[in-house]
Amino acid sequence: MKHKxxxxxxxxxFAFSCTKPDDILDDFQVHISPTFYKYVVEIDVEDLTDxxxxxxxxxxxxxxxxxxxxxxxxDGTKNFKVNFGTLxxxxxxxxEPTAGNPLRFRVVxxxxxxxxxxxxxxxxxxxxxxxxxxxxxxxxxxxxxxxxKTANGGIDPTTNTLSQPLVINTGSPDSTSRIQMTIxxxxxxxxxxxxxxxxxxxxxxxxxxxLSLSDTSQSAQQAMPNGTGLVQIVKEGNNTxxxxxxxxxxxxxxxxxxxxxxxxxxxxxxxxGVTTRIPIPAGSENPEFGREYQEGDSVGLMSxxxxxxxxxxxxxxxxxxxDPATGDLFVDPTITHLSWWRWRWRRWWRPVxxxxxxGAYYADNGTGNGSINGALWTRFSYRYFGWWRSSWFRIRGxxxxxxxxxxxxxxxxxxxxxxxxxxxxxxxNPANFNxxxxxxxxxxxxxxxxxxxxxxxxxSIGYRLYCGSSNTLVSPPAGVKMYFKKTGTTDQYEHxxxxxxxxxxxxxxxxxxxxxxxxxxxRAQLGETQKDTSNVKVIDGTIYEITMPNSACxxxxx
Amino acid sequence: MKKFAYTLLLAGLxxxxxxxxxxxxxxxxxxxxxxxxxxxxxxxxxxxxxxxxFGIDYAYNxxxxxxxxxxxxxxxxxxxxxxxxxxxxxVNVNANLNSTVFDLMLEYHPTTNKAFKLVAGLSYxxxxxxxxxxxxxxxxxxxDLIINNEEIGDIDITLDYTGIAPYLGFGFGRAVPKxxxxxxxxxxxxxxxxxxxxxxxxxxxxxxxxEEQQLxxxxxxxxxxxxxxxxxxxxL
Numbered sequence: 001m002k003h004k005x006x007x008x009x010x011x012x013x014f015a016f017s018c019t020k021p022d023d024i025l026d027d028f029q030v031h032i033s034p035t036f037y038k039y040v041v042e043i044d045v046e047d048l049t050d051x052x053x054x055x056x057x058x059x060x061x062x063x064x065x066x067x068x069x070x071x072x073x074x075d076g077t078k079n080f081k082v083n084f085g086t087l088x089x090x091x092x093x094x095x096e097p098t099a100g101n102p103l104r105f106r107v108v109x110x111x112x113x114x115x116x117x118x119x120x121x122x123x124x125x126x127x128x129x130x131x132x133x134x135x136x137x138x139x140x141x142x143x144x145x146x147x148x149k150t151a152n153g154g155i156d157p158t159t160n161t162l163s164q165p166l167v168i169n170t171g172s173p174d175s176t177s178r179i180q181m182t183i184x185x186x187x188x189x190x191x192x193x194x195x196x197x198x199x200x201x202x203x204x205x206x207x208x209x210x211l212s213l214s215d216t217s218q219s220a221q222q223a224m225p226n227g228t229g230l231v232q233i234v235k236e237g238n239n240t241x242x243x244x245x246x247x248x249x250x251x252x253x254x255x256x257x258x259x260x261x262x263x264x265x266x267x268x269x270x271x272x273g274v275t276t277r278i279p280i281p282a283g284s285e286n287p288e289f290g291r292e293y294q295e296g297d298s299v300g301l302m303s304x305x306x307x308x309x310x311x312x313x314x315x316x317x318x319x320x321x322x323d324p325a326t327g328d329l330f331v332d333p334t335i336t337h338l339s340w341w342r343w344r345w346r347r348w349w350r351p352v353x354x355x356x357x358x359g360a361y362y363a364d365n366g367t368g369n370g371s372i373n374g375a376l377w378t379r380f381s382y383r384y385f386g387w388w389r390s391s392w393f394r395i396r397g398x399x400x401x402x403x404x405x406x407x408x409x410x411x412x413x414x415x416x417x418x419x420x421x422x423x424x425x426x427x428x429n430p431a432n433f434n435x436x437x438x439x440x441x442x443x444x445x446x447x448x449x450x451x452x453x454x455x456x457x458x459x460s461i462g463y464r465l466y467c468g469s470s471n472t473l474v475s476p477p478a479g480v481k482m483y484f485k486k487t488g489t490t491d492q493y494e495h496x497x498x499x500x501x502x503x504x505x506x507x508x509x510x511x512x513x514x515x516x517x518x519x520x521x522x523r524a525q526l527g528e529t530q531k532d533t534s535n536v537k538v539i540d541g542t543i544y545e546i547t548m549p550n551s552a553c554x555x556x557x558x
Numbered sequence: 559m560k561k562f563a564y565t566l567l568l569a570g571l572x573x574x575x576x577x578x579x580x581x582x583x584x585x586x587x588x589x590x591x592x593x594x595x596x597x598x599x600x601x602x603x604x605x606x607x608x609x610x611x612f613g614i615d616y617a618y619n620x621x622x623x624x625x626x627x628x629x630x631x632x633x634x635x636x637x638x639x640x641x642x643x644x645x646x647x648x649v650n651v652n653a654n655l656n657s658t659v660f661d662l663m664l665e666y667h668p669t670t671n672k673a674f675k676l677v678a679g680l681s682y683x684x685x686x687x688x689x690x691x692x693x694x695x696x697x698x699x700x701x702d703l704i705i706n707n708e709e710i711g712d713i714d715i716t717l718d719y720t721g722i723a724p725y726l727g728f729g730f731g732r733a734v735p736k737x738x739x740x741x742x743x744x745x746x747x748x749x750x751x752x753x754x755x756x757x758x759x760x761x762x763x764x765x766x767x768x769e770e771q772q773l774x775x776x777x778x779x780x781x782x783x784x785x786x787x788x789x790x791x792x793x794l
Contacts, residue, residue, distance in 0.1 A: 028772050030713075031765035036705045076701020092703055475765070 029466075029473035038501040039091035039123055040074070040479040041130045044396075045082050045109060048135035048222050049143055054085050055136060057111040061087055064307070065105035065120075070095030074479050074527040082109075083528040087134075088479050097125045106307070109134050115211065115252075119227045120309040128478065128501035131397040131407065133375070137211075137223045145217035147172040153183065153206040155199040155257060161185050161267070168208060176214035177249030178279050181335075183208070184271030189257055190264040192306075200258045211252040215245070218392045224250060225304055225340055229393035231411050234302065236313040241353070244380060244391055244413040248284060250342040253335070263306070264337040273334040278343055280320055280329035285384060287414050288349045295322040298346035299331055305339040317346045351414040356380070357445035358422050359408030362399045362512065363453040369460075370510035371400040371503075372452060373495055374427035378409060381419040394425070398498060403440065403449050410445050422450035427495060432456075432512070452512075459516040462508030462543035467553035474553065475504050480526045487519040487535045496522075508543065516540045601794040602734040606631065608787035610657040610686060617665075617733035617791070625665040625733035627679075633657040641695060648695040658684040659748075663725065665733050673742070677727040681748055686783065687718035711761020715773070718756065719783060723748040727785060740791040747785060752778040 047055050061080035063071045073080045074088035081087070087107070097103045102124040109117040115137035123130060139148055149170035154163040162185045171178030189197045189206065199205075213220040221229040230245040255262035265274055286293045293299070301314040318331040335341060345351070358378040364370030375396040381388050397407035422437070424430060433452050440447040467474050476499040483493035496513055503509075514520065521534045536544065600619040606612065606629065615629020635655040642649050663679030693712035698705045726749075731742015755774040759766040 028769050028776060029766075031759075031763065031768060033762050033765055035762050035764075036700065036703070036709050072701065072703065076703040078702060093705075093709065473765075 031473045031475070032467070033475040033504065034477040035501075036093050037072075037076075037090040038093070038128055038478060039096060039103075040128065040500060041071075041087075041089040041091075041107075041121060041123070041132070042479065042481075042498065043087045043089075043107060043119060043132045043134050045085055045087060045134045045136065047141075048137045048219060049141050050138070051135070055111060055114070057113060059109055059111045059136070062108045062110075063089070063105055064108060067095070067103040068105045070103055071105055080107075081528065084525060084530065086481070086525075088527055090479065091123065097123050097127070099125050102127075104309075106309075107134070109136055111136060113140050114138055115223065117227065118225065129398070129498065131498075132227060133394060133396055134227060135222050142173075143217065143219040144174045145172050145176065145214040145220040146223055147177070147212040149210050149212075151208045152204075153208070155203050155205050156185075157199050157201070157203065159188075160196060160199055160257075161188055162206060165271075166206065166208065168210060170210045170212055171249075172212045172214040172220070174214055174217075176216055176281055177212045177220075177251070179210060179212060179249070179251050180277040181208075181210065181253070182275045182277075184268060184273070184275075186270050187268040187274055188266045189255065189262045190266055191260055192263045194264065196266070197257045197260050197262065203258050205257070206262075207256050209254045213250040213252075215247045215250055216389065218390070220250075221392050222394075225252070226309065230391040231393050231409060232304075233310040234313065235310040240310055241412050242410065243353075244356075244411045244415075245342075246285075246287070246344060246414075247389055247391065248281070248342060248344070249278065250340060251278075252340045253338050255338055261306075262338055265335075268334075273336070275332055275334050276341075277330050277332045280331065280343075282328075283385060283387075284329075287345055287351060293320055293329055295320055295329060299343045300345060300347040301333050301341065301343055303335075303337070303339045303341050305337060308339075311340075313344075313347065315347060317348065318343075353412045353414060354416060355410070355412050355445045356417065356420065357408055357410045357442055357447040358395065358420060358449075359403045359406055359442075359447060360395070360399050360422055360450035360452060361401055361403040361406055363451055364401050364510055365453070365457060369503075369506050369508065370458065370512060371398050371497075372428060372512050373398045373497055375425040376422055376428075376450065377425055378448075379419070379421045379423075380411075380413075380417045381421070382415055382417050388419075395422075398500070398503075399452065403447070404442065408442075408447070410442070420448040422448055424450075424452070428452065429513075454512040456515075458510045458512040459514055459538050459540035460508060460510045461514075461538060461540070464507065464543060464545050466545065466547040468547075468550040475499075476524070477526060478504060480524055483523040483525065484514065484520045487521050493521075493523050511538075514538050599793055600734060602740075602791045603794065604629065604733065604789045604791045606787045606789045609785060610659055610783065613659070613661075613787075615661065615789075619734040622670045623667050625667075625675075627661065627663040627665060627733050629661045629663075631657065631659040631661065649692055650695050652691045654689045655687075656689075657686045659686060660684070661725070667732070673730045673732060675729055675731070675733075675744075677725070677729060677744060677746060679725045681723050681725050683719045683721060683723050683748065683750055683783070685718055685720055686750070687716060687753060689714065689716040709761050711759060711763040713763055713766055714758040716756040716758075717753040717777065719748075719750040719753050721750070723750040723783070725749075725785070729787075731789060731791070733791065735791045735793050738793055740793075742789045742791065744787045744789065745785070747782040749781055750783050751781050753780065 059082045070091050072090050072092055074090050102122055105121050107119045117134050117136045119132055119134055151168045153166035156163045165185055166183040168181045191197050213223055215221055232245055234243045280293050284293050297320040298317040300317050302311045304311045318333045320329050322329055360376055362372045375394055378393050379390050381390040395407050399406045433454055436451045438449045438451050465474050478501045480499045482497040484496045485491040485493050519535050519537045524531045602617045604615045611631040611633030613629050613631030615627050617625050617627040619625050638653040640651050660682040663677050666676045691714045694707040694710055727744050727746015729744030755770050757767045757770045
């Protein structure tokens with residue numbers, strides 16, 4: 001057996017080639033990225049007058065418009081729901097926008113006691129995440145600059161016209177926005193298809209509501225349609241542009257007969273139709289001549305009908321008149337359909353437009369991948385006869401190091417603004433950041449940029465998220481929102497980060513809202529699913545391993 | 559979905575499965591000159607079957623204790639399809655096995671009157687390995703949406719040994735038989751140094767391809783490829 005050692009070696013070598021297969025799986029992870037949807041729209045829903053208090057009423061949400069079929073709630077259903085104050089929508093794969101074919105739809109919010117709010121959405125290719133705010137106007141808690149009035153007139157069932165003329169006087173309590181409307185008895189009422197509305201037996205009559213906005217106040221501007229303040233899309237002839245509107249009264253006039261919405265009128269040849277008398281507030285500037293309006297000037301009219309995104313400039317002008325009794329200026333245009341209405345300079349004046357923009361960026365000081373989520377206010381101001389007049393609008397989303405890729409507003413205006421300010425709302429604490437202004441030119445738009453720079457280098461942390469076991473590494477679905485608060489405090493959870501298709505591959509980043517060596521409670525939220533992780537000490541450079549139970553993964557669609 | 563990869567990996571391990579073979583070698587015992595005539599009829603061809611494939615070789619008798627053998631082994635088994643049920647999810651597994659080996663072996667008979675032999679050599683392994691593709695059979699529902707299995711994606715893992723590999727083994731039976739024909743068995747292993755791993759994942763599993771290096775590291779200890787062959791030899 002002189003060869004026995006050699007035989008033993010050969011046997012051992014053969015056995016070694018049959019190593020236990022389980023060892024292969026050590027540290028091997030299956031990566032799951034729920035990429036069956038990429039486009040997410042997130043809309044915070046809040047009370048316009050009292051944003052910090054959640055809307056107690058049930059908010060009904062509907063999605064309408066050309067591409068509404070492509071839009072789903074974040075849970076993949078058509079059951080659109082506001083959860084934790086936020087509506088999250090997704091675009092079904094296969095219906096995504098392509099180059100030259102953006103998706104257009106409108107999101108409609110309705111709640112008892114609140115003004116119906118509509119937000120138009122435009123999703124172009126690679127606009128993976130859109131954030132907006134639906135500020136709903138509580139009709140039972142109106143600010144001084146907004147007024148509402150409801151009136152009713154009996155309908156003659158034989159003619160489907162008013163039995164008696166109906167005259168409504170209303171305006172905002174601050175008297176800046178006033179209107180008088182007269183509906184004569186020879187006017188018939190048309191539905192959305194242009195058909196005459198027939199009153200039912202025992203009809204409730206004609207119900208009329210006028211919402212009056214005094215655009216000189218911030219809250220009234222926020223109640224403007226489309227949720228964009230005085231920044232509105234205006235169509236004049238063949239031109240459509242995003243304009244910063246002049247400050248003046250705006251009126252939303254709605255009517256219905258037995259619940260059927262009135263969209264237009266017919267008849268009225270004898271009476272002259274539905275007439276309004278709209279005062280030209282004292283001090284209103286006629287931009288054509290650079291002075292206040294005076295008797296004999298002309299003004300135009302613009303309207304925004306239900307379902308439209310762009311205001312339509314009427315092809316009519318109206319002569320400014322003076323009330324002999326009071327000396328107040330007014331115009332008395334007739335209205336042909338129902339919608340939002342406001343007056344503006346005369347139709348034929350061609351102003352010189354100027355292009356402005358507002359945005360922000362986060363200066364990450366080389367930490368890399370840093371960004372900050374939150375909302376910014378923008379205020380465009382000018383002085384007119386010693387008074388500051390301001391237009392407000394909000395920019396919301398995630399702000400990274402390059403302003404060009406961040407949310408921003410681009411506007412066109414006739415006015416030169418002497419002050420353009422961009423400043424954070426409550427979601428970004430100014431105490432923790434150096435806030436400075438910069439300017440830039442962005443495709444011809446003169447940009448005002450807010451540079452958001454942390455005073456202290458923020459901690460950079462990372463994560464690895466597992467489902468069920470350490471063998472399944474998952475990416476959070478687009479739309480998962482992370483919130484935080486310091487452990488042991490009664491603070492409200494504050495928004496930290498939203499995972500989107502654009503950043504879902506970023507697993508290590510600087511978080512300027514967090515402090516190093518401080519313990520936090522974290523909350524992950526998607527749709528109606530919410531998961532808390534308490535008492536996590538944030539240590540710069542740490543990668544946190546998070547294993548979620550399978551049940552939680554299933555709820556998150558993983 | 560994570561179960562896809564486990565299935566796939568375990569399927570990939572099939573390469574390392576060992577097939578033990580029983581020997582019924584019947585080497586005869588005669589005089590030295592009779593049993594091992596020199597300088598004539600010193601060549602043979604052999605037909606082989608076993609792991610890692612079927613092959614043909616040419617053997618030459620150098621002296622009473624040494625034979626040299628050069629041969630070629632190949633095996634291919636494609637489109638092995640099977641459906642499996644993993645935690646309620648029906649998955650389809652498609653596996654392909656391929657093996658092409660070029661051998662140059664030296665056989666040493668420690669005792670010339672016995673058929674026992676030790677074998678050493680060098681081989682060139684050409685794409686010896688397994689490829690496994692796993693994907694869901696059924697679509698998955700998410701709310702009102704249907705996510706088809708192509709969107710979910712698949713994981714395609716290839717374990718591949720290619721290159722020069724030394725070989726050691728032992729067996730019974732002569733490369734060049736004493737009589738017209740002979741039969742032998744052989745067990746051994748190639749030292750191939752661990753497989754190259756390629757992971758191609760798609761759809762929602764796409765990022766799993768990042769695990770290529772990890773899996774390659776894990777498989778680095780799988781350096782030995784077993785060989786278990788039966789061989790029929792015909793003297794030329």
